[in-house]
Amino acid sequence: MDKILSVKNVEKYYGNKGNIVKAIDDINFDVFRGEFVGVMGPSGSGKTTLLNIIATIDDVSSGHIYIDDKDLTEVSQKDIAKFRRENLGFVFQDFNLLDTLTIKENIALALTINRFKKIEIDEKVIKVASDLGIEDILSKYPYEVSGGQKQRCACARALVTNPKLILADEPTGALDSRSAQMLIEMISHLNxxxxxxxLMVTHDSFTASYCNRILFIKDGEIFTELVKGENTRKQFFNQILDVVALLGGDIRDVR
Known part of the structure; x- marks a missing residue:
């Protein structure tokens, strides 16, 4: 299997000499092409900090992060935004769609910024919209479509640039149960x-049960790892609940 993401001895500190907080403590793991990996842990465990570092929003204090063998710690600030646009896709908790743009324009935004030709943009947007069943609403605005259609638009936007890695940060965190299930099923469809x-950060055990593998983080360190393997999603869900019970904290386990 091709290795898409490799996190090597990553540490992250905040504060100064008199008050240093170690948010990430020597974390190591890999993500391979085609995997759907979840990251779970109580609030304050470091999971969001880890995602922000991988997303190039924050810098490591030490260690290295490789995406498709490219060391992110060596990418200059001048080039980091371009690298992010070309290699990463994002699914946010609140979709982050722009109401002044049509669904088509929202999906196409990263392609437009990357200066793709109009004919290429049209082809890519129509293809991904067709894959996700929203080709008939491309001319509408976000406020004119349903929540489920917004979710599909957000997923299409994340996928349209054919990113090496999609990062999802608590994608179901602000949704009701029905909408949350719709979104996680859509993300699973992308995979x-x-x-x-x-790579998805989540508090929710039900959401996490759609993953192939879960990394559990506690106090900035990897506490343990679960692999779904041949288990059913229900069996995997119950295994996740067992680890959540060991971790304690405020991870949600009821959907």
Whole structure:
């Protein structure tokens, strides 16, 4: 399997000499092409900090992060935004769609910024919209479509640049149960049917049960790892609950 993401001896400190907080403590793991990996842990465990570092929003204090063998710690600030646009896709908790742009324009935004030709943009947007069943609403604005259609638009936007890695930060955190299930099934579709490689931070055990593998973080360190393997999603869900019970904290386990 091709290694898409490699996190090597990563540490992250905040504060100064008199008051240093170690948010990430020597974390190591890999994500391979086509995987759907979840990151779980109580609030304050370091999981969001880890995602922000991988997303190039924050810098490491020490260690290295490689995406497709490119060391992010060596990418200059001048080039980091371009690297992010070309290699990473994002699914946010609140979709982050722009109401002044149509669904098509929201999906196409990263392609436009990257100066793709109009004919290429149209082809890519129509293809991903067709894959996600929203080709009939491309001319509408976000406030004119349903929550489920917004979710599909957000997923299409994350996928349209064919990113090496999609990062999802608590994507179901602000949704009701029905909408949350719709969204996680859509993200799972991106992985299973469209081959997207996904790393997702979540508090929710039900959401996490859609992953192939879960990394549990506690106090900035990897506490343990679960692999779904041949288990059913229900069996995997119960295994996740067992680890959550060991971790304690405020991870949600009821959907």
């Amino acid at each position: 299973k049917e469209l081959g997207a490689t996904i």
